[in-house]
Amino acid sequence: MNDNEHSHTISVLVENEFGVLARVSGMFAGRGFNIDALSVAPTTDPKLSRITLITHGNDQIIEQILKQLNRLVDVLKVVDLSSEERVRRELMLVKIRSGNHQEKIQKILQAYSGNLLDQEKNIAILEFVQEHDKNNEVLTQLGDFEILETARSGNIAMQTGKKILAT
Amino acid sequence: MNDNEHSHTISVLVENEFGVLARVSGMFAGRGFNIDALSVAPTTDPKLSRITLITHGNDQIIEQILKQLNRLVDVLKVVDLSSEERVRRELMLVKIRSGNHQEKIQKILQAYSGNLLDQEKNIAILEFVQEHDKNNEVLTQLGDFEILETARSGNIAMQTGKKILAT
Numbered sequence: 001m002n003d004n005e006h007s008h009t010i011s012v013l014v015e016n017e018f019g020v021l022a023r024v025s026g027m028f029a030g031r032g033f034n035i036d037a038l039s040v041a042p043t044t045d046p047k048l049s050r051i052t053l054i055t056h057g058n059d060q061i062i063e064q065i066l067k068q069l070n071r072l073v074d075v076l077k078v079v080d081l082s083s084e085e086r087v088r089r090e091l092m093l094v095k096i097r098s099g100n101h102q103e104k105i106q107k108i109l110q111a112y113s114g115n116l117l118d119q120e121k122n123i124a125i126l127e128f129v130q131e132h133d134k135n136n137e138v139l140t141q142l143g144d145f146e147i148l149e150t151a152r153s154g155n156i157a158m159q160t161g162k163k164i165l166a167t
Numbered sequence: 168m169n170d171n172e173h174s175h176t177i178s179v180l181v182e183n184e185f186g187v188l189a190r191v192s193g194m195f196a197g198r199g200f201n202i203d204a205l206s207v208a209p210t211t212d213p214k215l216s217r218i219t220l221i222t223h224g225n226d227q228i229i230e231q232i233l234k235q236l237n238r239l240v241d242v243l244k245v246v247d248l249s250s251e252e253r254v255r256r257e258l259m260l261v262k263i264r265s266g267n268h269q270e271k272i273q274k275i276l277q278a279y280s281g282n283l284l285d286q287e288k289n290i291a292i293l294e295f296v297q298e299h300d301k302n303n304e305v306l307t308q309l310g311d312f313e314i315l316e317t318a319r320s321g322n323i324a325m326q327t328g329k330k331i332l333a334t
Contacts, residue, residue, distance in 0.1 A: 050319070150217070
């Protein structure tokens with residue numbers, strides 16, 4: 001990212017129509033916008049799904065992204081959560097070779113409210129739920145370990161208080 | 168889902184090339200396969216991203232999905248985690264009108280290891296991290312409350328032990 005580029009977390013409410021994810025991601029690809037991370041899952045209304053995505057760009061690019069998203073068929077509502085009071089959380093699983101370093105692992109788990117999800121011999125799966133950037137920090141902290149694999153959700157986000165993503 | 172259809176969680180390792188998500192989701196749309204939920208985020212190797220998706224179908228459909236995924240440019244590895252020892256976790260945020268029912272909310276949080284993420288007057292955001300199906304159960308348990316909105320990651324998943332998603 002350049003200096004005038006910022007990371008934005010955007011929530012998109014879409015009709016649960018066939019191919020809606022292909023249309024959204026196709027728009028990004030077609031126009032040269034980046035998707036750094038994305039999640040899509042159903043809402044309590046079976047006709048609607050909710051996409052949360054992380055993208056980056058300067059103010060002009062972000063404005064274009066919001067405009068183009070709003071133009072898409074099946075897109076009902078778009079909110080850039082960067083300018084709103086919100087919670088942003090990412091689930092990250094990290095598999096490491098734990099070796100004889102249980103104490104150091106426990107320290108990192110405590111510091112980031114992590115959770116030891118699985119341990120088989122000297123292979124451990126750690127779980128962290130916090131902001132995407134904070135999860136990046138964990139990976140740096142785990143630098144002394146061999147990181148075998150990671151799996152991340154990207155930020156899942158929601159405005160606080162009574163504002164909701166709805167039409 | 169019909170009786171002979173099952174939900175499958177599939178991990179896909181992809182090159183972090185422009186438009187790879189559009190190609191993957193476009194293949195699903197083009198061939199009439201369902202995506203029930205999907206997450207994509209970078210791995211520790213900046214050249215690679217990892218997609219976790221939930222789909223459903225009978226054995227023949229799932230076999231087709233795996234075959235077509237493997238054929239896509241930029242797809243390096245595909246694993247159907249349904250037939251493997253694995254952990255599967257979904258992050259779900261639920262905003263409810265909490266009213267005067269703090270005790271009932273605390274009970275549900277305890278029962279599902281949930282977390283009160285935010286509380287503004289009588290609006291609460293609850294966080295749950297567990298399997299997708301178990302999160303559905305939470306929504307049923309919250310049936311007495313007005314659910315204002317939900318945001319979910321879909322399952323994030325990983326094989327346990329030393330097997331990893333790599334080429």
